[in-house]
Amino acid sequence: MDDLEQFRLETRQWLEANCPESQRQPMRQEDQYWGGRRGKFPSEDARLWFERMRDRGWTAPEWPTQYGGGGLSPQQGRVLKEEMKRINARTPVYGIGLWMLGPAVLEYGNEAQKQQHIRAIVNGETRWAQGYSEPGAGSDLASLQCKAEDKGDHFLVNGSKIWTTAADKCDWIFCLVRTDPDAKKQEGISFLLIDMDDPGVSTSPIPLISGESEFCQTFFDNVKVPKENLVGELNKGWSVAKALLVHERKLMAEMGSDSPRRVLVPNVAAREYLEFENGKITDNRLRSELTDYDMQMQAVALTHFRTFEEKAAGVRSAAPLVMKYVGTEAEKTKSELLLAIMGSRGLGWEGDAFTAEEIDTTRLWAMSKAMTIAGGSSEIQLNLIAKNVLELPQS
Amino acid sequence: MALVLTEEQRLLQDTAKDFLTSNAPVAALRKLRDEKDPLGYSPELWRRMTEMGWASIILPEAYGGLDFGFMGLGVVLEECGRTLAASPLYASAVLGASAIILGGSEAQKQALLPAIAAGEFTLALALEESNHHRPTHITTTLAVQGDSAILKGSKCFVLDGHSADQLIVVARSSGADRDSEGLTLVLVDRTATGVSCQRTIMMDSRNAADVQFDDVIVPASSIIGQLDQGWAVLEPVLDRGRVAIAAEMMGIALEAFDRTSEYLKEREQFGAVIGSFQALQHRSAHIQSEIELCRSVLLQALSTVDDAPQELPLLASLAKTRLNELVKLVTNEAVQMHGGIGVTDELDIGFFLKRARVAMQIFGDSGYHKDRYATLCGY
Numbered sequence: 001m002d003d004l005e006q007f008r009l010e011t012r013q014w015l016e017a018n019c020p021e022s023q024r025q026p027m028r029q030e031d032q033y034w035g036g037r038r039g040k041f042p043s044e045d046a047r048l049w050f051e052r053m054r055d056r057g058w059t060a061p062e063w064p065t066q067y068g069g070g071g072l073s074p075q076q077g078r079v080l081k082e083e084m085k086r087i088n089a090r091t092p093v094y095g096i097g098l099w100m101l102g103p104a105v106l107e108y109g110n111e112a113q114k115q116q117h118i119r120a121i122v123n124g125e126t127r128w129a130q131g132y133s134e135p136g137a138g139s140d141l142a143s144l145q146c147k148a149e150d151k152g153d154h155f156l157v158n159g160s161k162i163w164t165t166a167a168d169k170c171d172w173i174f175c176l177v178r179t180d181p182d183a184k185k186q187e188g189i190s191f192l193l194i195d196m197d198d199p200g201v202s203t204s205p206i207p208l209i210s211g212e213s214e215f216c217q218t219f220f221d222n223v224k225v226p227k228e229n230l231v232g233e234l235n236k237g238w239s240v241a242k243a244l245l246v247h248e249r250k251l252m253a254e255m256g257s258d259s260p261r262r263v264l265v266p267n268v269a270a271r272e273y274l275e276f277e278n279g280k281i282t283d284n285r286l287r288s289e290l291t292d293y294d295m296q297m298q299a300v301a302l303t304h305f306r307t308f309e310e311k312a313a314g315v316r317s318a319a320p321l322v323m324k325y326v327g328t329e330a331e332k333t334k335s336e337l338l339l340a341i342m343g344s345r346g347l348g349w350e351g352d353a354f355t356a357e358e359i360d361t362t363r364l365w366a367m368s369k370a371m372t373i374a375g376g377s378s379e380i381q382l383n384l385i386a387k388n389v390l391e392l393p394q395s
Numbered sequence: 396m397a398l399v400l401t402e403e404q405r406l407l408q409d410t411a412k413d414f415l416t417s418n419a420p421v422a423a424l425r426k427l428r429d430e431k432d433p434l435g436y437s438p439e440l441w442r443r444m445t446e447m448g449w450a451s452i453i454l455p456e457a458y459g460g461l462d463f464g465f466m467g468l469g470v471v472l473e474e475c476g477r478t479l480a481a482s483p484l485y486a487s488a489v490l491g492a493s494a495i496i497l498g499g500s501e502a503q504k505q506a507l508l509p510a511i512a513a514g515e516f517t518l519a520l521a522l523e524e525s526n527h528h529r530p531t532h533i534t535t536t537l538a539v540q541g542d543s544a545i546l547k548g549s550k551c552f553v554l555d556g557h558s559a560d561q562l563i564v565v566a567r568s569s570g571a572d573r574d575s576e577g578l579t580l581v582l583v584d585r586t587a588t589g590v591s592c593q594r595t596i597m598m599d600s601r602n603a604a605d606v607q608f609d610d611v612i613v614p615a616s617s618i619i620g621q622l623d624q625g626w627a628v629l630e631p632v633l634d635r636g637r638v639a640i641a642a643e644m645m646g647i648a649l650e651a652f653d654r655t656s657e658y659l660k661e662r663e664q665f666g667a668v669i670g671s672f673q674a675l676q677h678r679s680a681h682i683q684s685e686i687e688l689c690r691s692v693l694l695q696a697l698s699t700v701d702d703a704p705q706e707l708p709l710l711a712s713l714a715k716t717r718l719n720e721l722v723k724l725v726t727n728e729a730v731q732m733h734g735g736i737g738v739t740d741e742l743d744i745g746f747f748l749k750r751a752r753v754a755m756q757i758f759g760d761s762g763y764h765k766d767r768y769a770t771l772c773g774y
Binding site for chain 1: 397399656660671672675676677679680683684687688690691694695716717769772774
């Protein structure tokens, strides 16, 4: 047996022994634990499961052990994911800190920043928000205006950030701020970590077409930020941001496969909501659209696997660069298809006339519209593919 | 199952690319077309392809093969798609050989497989009887009487049928039209008495034939597999053929797209190269995304033939549908993005457009395979 198989065996045994039965059930949105100072465990079992995983460093399996991570190789990390999936083990803690800020600090941060922030993320002690977009800087992110003036021992931050996900529940926010107003667009930007309890920071939620308001706008009014909270070099924040965006896009491309909602799956919903005759859906157009969708999802899933295999084999391809575009477009297609399959049952918004599953599905349809906008819109993704893969000239 | 090529497979791909670029460029197909070559391919090219072992790739070692699998075959066919190389490789060494490997008797394997590998002998599959792929719509009859049988009927769209030494004919030995039961595969000499073969000139300048069988007498020993049980052999042969043609289609799409991308970087209008226009960039980037998805689907389908044949029907229909749609999109966009020159015969793009349309019809268009995929999924 090779080392990886040995690891798989041990992992399987440990998970069997330590993952509570309740933490192997399909997750609803309210079952998620996001950590942070204000974070509450949805149940005692969720706390137990989180603590057991945390103590092994498996809330961040591939991060270095010296900062509390699991120290696993990418191959071992994949085995852990597979073994968790095998028993439907829930993700013990979610967070932008784990997905985005942590990897950026590990790559660009100094030792003190790693000591201060990485272990706190692994331990679920801080919940992070992302401060990139501004009301006047969406797809054209580099035109951002939120400014940080050098005041000797600190930066003075003024401006606002929009689409700061769940910022009203977060402890810290990482921001792109303009530190040199005279430099060319991308060149005067720095990457700053801001404690949201600092005086002058305020946040208000934005109601969305989905009826939710997970996104917020965060305002900075004469906020004093210590100099040591600068990640990477002054005016070189754009390269940190770009590295982070790659993590975000990868995440968004994968999001559909790990949805916590009680949403329907099109080919299952078809059985409940459509007429069949001799084992076939009678509505030819919907049958054809469902087939297109299932084929697309199979192709997307295979491409996802391919990116793993290529990474393990040290092969480079354009596949990772198209995943955000194809993954989020597929999610949008899925939601439209589900609504078409459900007919008038797909129109419910609230109340008892519709099942919780139906309402969640409908609301996810509204939310899915944001997926091809956030994290670099589909149009921006196509620009990037044209530039970076096809090497087409820029106008 | 693998979604990346091995070092060996990459090496084979490089060799194939180098060889075909110098020995079988699109200009070679153009020449065959312009000269109205009666054979439709170069015997010298075919000889050299078989010398390099391309006709032996999927054959078991015991019969003179390389046993290199469909992952290996796929890279060669992809390169053949890039240069539109005309040869009996697909008809004989993929379709014909697969039928013998999957259904043939020991004697048939001994007699035919080494000859196919050497390129001395070629096969073609005579299946279709109508203008759409309907593999159970078989009215050609095979009546067995003692040691011989009588074959009667006609076939169309028989790939490389005009030049094959023998045809594998799908005939009905019992049952009704559209039944998968009652089909029988039988080997027939193309020059046997009662066989008349008419080469058809198609848009792709490649090779196919219509074949008629007028009371052709064949020995019962020419039957491949069990009488009436031909479907059990035919279906996996067709699935292998679908995956293999999908590999060729990938090559067609890649080459047409590469040529178009290069053109976008050269052609100037309004004082700028047209590749700097976002309208064209977004369409190109969308094509690149489709290529990436199709690449994964194709690799999975090829390795499914080698490693998980029970899953092949679903993967074959997925691959054929997705590659059908890809070549249609890419070749149409290739013509459009080239503008006026795109519709001239002088430019090679038209050859890719035309070959793509023929490949799309081979063993099932997207409608056929979407229906099959949905049925396999239970809806």
